[in-house]
Amino acid sequence: xxxxxxxxxxxxxxxxxxxxxxxxxxxxxxxxxxxxxxxxxxxxxxxxxxxxxxxxxxxxxxxxxxxxxxxxxxxxxxxxxxxxxxxxxxxxxxxxx
Amino acid sequence: xxxxxxxxxxxxxxxxxxxxxxxxxxxxxxxxxxxxxxxxxxxxxxxxxxxxxxxxxxxxxxxxxxxxxxxxxxxxxxxxxxxxxxxxxxxxxxxxxxxxxxxxxxxxxxxxxxxxxxxxxxxxxxxxxxxxxxxxxxxxxxxxxxxxxxxxxxxxxxxxxxxxxxxxxxxxxxxxxxxxxxxxxxxxxxxxxxxxxxxxxxxxxxxxxx
Numbered sequence: 001x002x003x004x005x006x007x008x009x010x011x012x013x014x015x016x017x018x019x020x021x022x023x024x025x026x027x028x029x030x031x032x033x034x035x036x037x038x039x040x041x042x043x044x045x046x047x048x049x050x051x052x053x054x055x056x057x058x059x060x061x062x063x064x065x066x067x068x069x070x071x072x073x074x075x076x077x078x079x080x081x082x083x084x085x086x087x088x089x090x091x092x093x094x095x096x097x
Numbered sequence: 098x099x100x101x102x103x104x105x106x107x108x109x110x111x112x113x114x115x116x117x118x119x120x121x122x123x124x125x126x127x128x129x130x131x132x133x134x135x136x137x138x139x140x141x142x143x144x145x146x147x148x149x150x151x152x153x154x155x156x157x158x159x160x161x162x163x164x165x166x167x168x169x170x171x172x173x174x175x176x177x178x179x180x181x182x183x184x185x186x187x188x189x190x191x192x193x194x195x196x197x198x199x200x201x202x203x204x205x206x207x208x209x210x211x212x213x214x215x216x217x218x219x220x221x222x223x224x225x226x227x228x229x230x231x232x233x234x235x236x237x238x239x240x241x242x243x244x245x246x247x248x249x250x251x252x253x254x255x256x257x258x259x260x261x262x263x264x265x266x267x268x269x270x271x272x273x274x275x276x277x278x279x280x281x282x283x284x285x286x287x288x289x290x291x292x293x294x295x296x297x298x299x300x301x302x303x304x305x306x307x
Binding site: 007014017018021022024025026027029033036037038087090091093094 | 105108109111112114115116118119121122123203206207208
């Protein structure tokens with residue numbers, strides 16, 4: 001198995017990489033802020049965050065602030081580990097050059 | 098099969114993207130060097146004005162270490178200090194909004210809030226500490242105290258903004274500590290710390306991140 005095969009397929013998309021990067025250095029980040037940071041559309045963020053939630057990499061919290069619904073994201077311990085592993089493989093790819 | 102070259106550049110871009118997202122989301126990077134220059138100028142002008150004002154009112158600022166001032170003098174000093182603070186804050190907000198619009202960066206983010214909280218804690222403690230000093234007529238300690246707490250606030254906020262800010266913080270602390278041993282020159286050290294250092298720092302940062 002080559003080193004490239006060790007890269008996590010769940011993190012192939014740029015949007016998912018972005019979501020995980022933001023959540024590695026922050027606790028809870030809400031939908032609006034995440035959208036602005038990644039410069040993506042509502043639907044795009046919603047589908048990729050759901051996919052990450054399905055892999056148990058992030059946690060999604062839905063609550064009401066006053067009458068407005070608010071969605072926030074946080075990385076799970078599993079997500080942090082998976083993302084760190086992914087980063088390590090990426091780094092190794094460049095070091096071995 | 099994809100070519101190695103394609104994969105290479107994709108992974109390289111991935112790494113750049115990851116780094117930039119971590120940076121953008123965890124640090125307040127819309128602070129412009131120009132606001133430092135403006136804050137420095139207002140402190141410089143305000144400080145020099147006070148020196149002149151002492152002269153015309155025949156207050157021999159540099160003669161005594163155990164200064165005791167009347168109520169009107171204290172009110173005037175606090176008033177000028179407030180004006181300097183307001184000018185500095187307005188310029189900070191103005192240049193921040195301008196820079197973030199130019200680079201399309203969001204302003205009111207988690208990182209911004211974190212930075213403001215980290216700044217505010219030492220500053221508030223310092224402000225109350227200074228009020229107590231004034232109450233007990235320990236005026237001579239006010240200038241070093243403002244420098245020290247401001248420096249600590251900057252070092253504290255470093256994690257949430259450009260990390261260069263900690264160098265400014267450390268320099269403010271050093272100026273504050275030195276001034277503790279030359280109390281009668283408090284105002285001069287204050288002008289160096291809040292005026293000159295801000296201007297120099299502002300210009301350096303402005304050039305670096307232009």
